[in-house]
Amino acid sequence: MKKQFAIIGIGRFGSSVAKTLCALGHDVLAVDRSQERIQEIADCVTHAVQADATDEETLRSLGIRNFDAVVVSIGDDIQSSILIALLCKELGVKFVIGKAQNDLHAKVLYKIGVDKVVFPERDMGVKIAHHLASTNVLDYIELASDYSLVEVTAIPEWIGKSLKQINMRVVYGLNIVAIKRGDDVLVSPKGEDVIYEGDVLVAIGRNDHIKMLEERAQE
Incomplete structure (x- = not known):
């Protein structure tokens, strides 16, 4: 939007x-x-x-x-x-x-x-x-001119699905490096790990792919 x-x-x-x-x-x-x-x-x-x-x-x-x-x-x-x-x-x-x-x-x-x-x-x-452009984006760190790390709140369509089902790498070209759940941080999550409401996904990838994710999170 x-x-x-x-x-x-x-x-x-x-x-x-x-x-x-x-x-x-x-x-x-x-x-x-x-x-x-x-x-x-x-x-x-x-x-x-x-x-x-x-x-x-x-x-x-x-x-x-x-x-x-x-x-x-x-x-x-x-x-x-x-x-x-x-x-x-x-x-x-x-x-x-x-x-x-x-x-x-x-x-x-x-x-x-x-x-x-x-x-x-x-x-x-x-x-x-x-942060302004997407209410779901909590943090954004530029790692290089074309690569960044982003923290994004799980959107409704991800809730209850595993990382394998979401298939972030294929759909968005991003790698999930951690899931923040309350005070806990799940580092290097596995494909069978399920996303819950309120989870924050820490993803890394190219800036143009991150932009696609931000646009999807606002729909």
Whole structure:
């Protein structure tokens, strides 16, 4: 299912989130004060707008409340970051992620109602994008340029079936390396191991195959 995301602040982190979400097939609005940054990302996203997001009327005109989620990734201006996040919540954005510089910044963001706060390393944007794009994806770790490890909640059609019946390797081209069940972790599960409701499957494989799995998990 295609979703709509707005990324406010197109630095390294914001750019990484925006490009990855677009690559996953979602609509992305990129917003930044810098015309140069907007020009750089314009061809990689659905819409790119040069604007001051600290202005409430600007956010209204962008229809910010209609997005499934907004990522406030302002890196060098804590005051602007807090103000934009606050405006987004006040305007009715359902889910806001804020990038924080330090613990105090994070504490303030949570106080004003931000749903999730991250302290991103350079590549964290990719992980956040996959988490946003699929509610079933719990974690995503890029192992190489075209291979990743993903944690995905078992979808209804897998419940009660064995790994052999699901046949993940043939259907999705992925290898299941572990099953997380509550506090227990079953490492190197066998084909006869059955999937239960609430299980988390840890899979490894090519990024294009992981994308297929994410799309199936959202159906």
